[in-house]
Amino acid sequence: MSLGLPQETKVINAPLATTRKPNMRVNVFHIPESEIEPLTLKLKASQMEIIKTDQQSTWTGNFHFAARPVPTPVSWAKTYKDFFSGTKIPTNRNHYAAFVFTNGTECYVISYGKAHFYVRPYCDYDFGIEIAKRIADESEIRQTASRRFQGRRKKDIRSFTYHTRLDVESGESVEYLQAAVMLDCRARFGKTGKFGTSVQLTPDIDPSELGQFLDALGDQLAKPARFALPRTTLISEPDEVKRYDELLRDALLSDSGTTEFTHNSYDLYGVDFVFASDGNFTLGCPGYPSTTLNRLDMSMLKGYIAENRIAREDLLSIKVRNEAEDAPGYTQTIKEALDFIADDDRVLLTNGRWMHFNQDYLDFLDDFLREIAVEDLEPEFAEVSGTEPNFFESAAVNRAGYMVTDKDYSIFKTRSKTPVEAWDLTKGSRVYAVKFGTPQKLGYVCDQATGLLELLRNKAGVKAVPNFTSYCLWLGYQSKRPLDNITATGSIILKQKIETWARKARDLGVEAVIKISRKV
Numbered sequence: 001m002s003l004g005l006p007q008e009t010k011v012i013n014a015p016l017a018t019t020r021k022p023n024m025r026v027n028v029f030h031i032p033e034s035e036i037e038p039l040t041l042k043l044k045a046s047q048m049e050i051i052k053t054d055q056q057s058t059w060t061g062n063f064h065f066a067a068r069p070v071p072t073p074v075s076w077a078k079t080y081k082d083f084f085s086g087t088k089i090p091t092n093r094n095h096y097a098a099f100v101f102t103n104g105t106e107c108y109v110i111s112y113g114k115a116h117f118y119v120r121p122y123c124d125y126d127f128g129i130e131i132a133k134r135i136a137d138e139s140e141i142r143q144t145a146s147r148r149f150q151g152r153r154k155k156d157i158r159s160f161t162y163h164t165r166l167d168v169e170s171g172e173s174v175e176y177l178q179a180a181v182m183l184d185c186r187a188r189f190g191k192t193g194k195f196g197t198s199v200q201l202t203p204d205i206d207p208s209e210l211g212q213f214l215d216a217l218g219d220q221l222a223k224p225a226r227f228a229l230p231r232t233t234l235i236s237e238p239d240e241v242k243r244y245d246e247l248l249r250d251a252l253l254s255d256s257g258t259t260e261f262t263h264n265s266y267d268l269y270g271v272d273f274v275f276a277s278d279g280n281f282t283l284g285c286p287g288y289p290s291t292t293l294n295r296l297d298m299s300m301l302k303g304y305i306a307e308n309r310i311a312r313e314d315l316l317s318i319k320v321r322n323e324a325e326d327a328p329g330y331t332q333t334i335k336e337a338l339d340f341i342a343d344d345d346r347v348l349l350t351n352g353r354w355m356h357f358n359q360d361y362l363d364f365l366d367d368f369l370r371e372i373a374v375e376d377l378e379p380e381f382a383e384v385s386g387t388e389p390n391f392f393e394s395a396a397v398n399r400a401g402y403m404v405t406d407k408d409y410s411i412f413k414t415r416s417k418t419p420v421e422a423w424d425l426t427k428g429s430r431v432y433a434v435k436f437g438t439p440q441k442l443g444y445v446c447d448q449a450t451g452l453l454e455l456l457r458n459k460a461g462v463k464a465v466p467n468f469t470s471y472c473l474w475l476g477y478q479s480k481r482p483l484d485n486i487t488a489t490g491s492i493i494l495k496q497k498i499e500t501w502a503r504k505a506r507d508l509g510v511e512a513v514i515k516i517s518r519k520v
Contacts (some may be wrong), residue, residue, distance in 0.1 A: 023202040029119050031107035039122040041170050046118050057213025066096045108214050111416050117330040124196050125234055132177045132195035133225035138166040140180035146172040170368030171499045173231045188216045231359035235354040244354045250314050279338035282321035365495050366487040372502050375515040380393040384476045384517045402427050429469045436476030436519045439491035446497035453504045470511040476519035483516050
């Protein structure tokens with residue numbers, strides 16, 4: 001059998017294959033009209049010069065470039081400084097750029113390198129997620145980042161296998177998505193995208209077509225969203241911002257609180273995660289001494305404030321300089337550096353901006369709470385008065401068949417010397433944690449119940465585990481009229497606490513139940 005060419009061969013002169021241009025990766029921020037001028041001044045102050053102006057479609061594009069960035073020290077080089085005898089100790093230079101497109105009142109910025117540190121404070125924080133709701137495929141989610149506001153888990157990054165559908169838990173606020181792009185949008189925007197405060201896409205275009213690409217993004221924003229996504233939305237009313245700034249000042253001067261530095265978990269710049277790393281932090285405030293620290297937490301910040309007697313009106317002028325090893329340094333205002341929740345106002349501080357929970361977030365939370373079983377209320381307990389101990393001692397409680405376990409520290413035994421009060425009442429295999437009062441007071445019993453379930457979950461130091469199958473929060477809600485369902489409460493913090501408790505009970509295979517009386 002011959003392996004050679006056949007006697008008659010036909011040669012086809014095929015044209016040479018054309019080289020296909022690679023997809024262009026663009027990271028786009030949307031800038032509100034009021035922030036265009038401040039952003040332009042910031043870029044100029046950050047050693048960025050306009051080296052090219054381009055007219056595309058209806059857009060004017062100015063390409064800002066940092067030709068002479070400040071050198072960044074190489075951390076390991078200090079360790080081996082004696083090895084560089086006769087040679088200058090090396091430094092890194094990280095160039096960065098921002099392509100700023102304006103069209104009347106509209107503005108977009110395409111960032112490169114560390115330019116996102118300068119652009120983010122001026123951007124529309126909802127832009128990336130709003131684009132996701134219009135072009136992302138919710139059945140093909142690759143990664144999410146979300147925030148919770150109760151319980152131990154505050155921030156969470158999750159990665160998924162292919163063909164994973166978006167599944168957001170109630171109580172979560174979604175900050176970031178990585179997902180496939182819908183089939184009908186891929187010709188314009190590429191196959192996949194990352195969506196945060198900015199949007200990163202890979203369209204099949206070259207730099208001369210960026211104007212048309214931005215036109216297409218604007219067209220998508222005008223369309224209705226394809227799916228709901230719980231998150232937070234910006235507060236821009238000056239009087240509201242001023243009021244919440246005062247609450248933050250209160251927290252900075254307080255001995256307690258739940259304020260945290262964002263670098264203790266991660267911070268999100270557009271679609272880039274910045275994690276805590278080794279390096280130094282410098283705290284400074286105009287008119288006061290600065291201090292450099294190798295780690296930073298709230299006790300150190302409050303110590304700096306107290307030691308230098310920083311006036312209340314100057315607190316929000318504090319800045320934090322981050323000098324991470326072998327990475328570009330950057331400076332944040334104290335508002336940008338902190339996470340803070342104003343519990344009674346459904347408001348949080350994130351990325352330096354005050355935010356409300358959006359309607360999608362509230363709807364997801366209420367939908368979960370409606371699924372929690374509600375125990376029928378005995379007529380004699382429709383209204384309750386007095387204190388919990390007086391209630392436990394009442395004849396009505398005894399007649400109804402409840403066993404009082406209030407202050408019984410023998411039920412739940414741990415190796416800790418600190419006694420644990422398990423619950424207040426039992427009836428059959430159901431246990432009851434009881435609290436009367438305002439939503440804030442009711443939140444305390446939720447925290448206690450959640451803490452008990454956490455002990456059961458990790459079994460750390462637990463000697464004896466009581467037998468129960470159902471856990472009921474009996475809430476004597478102080479209100480002018482009866483509360484038919486806990487979703488009717490105006491306290492989002494109470495809802496969040498109940499959701500956290502119920503989800504933890506469910507994870508342990510314990511039935512979560514709510515019972516509501518009216519406190520008079």
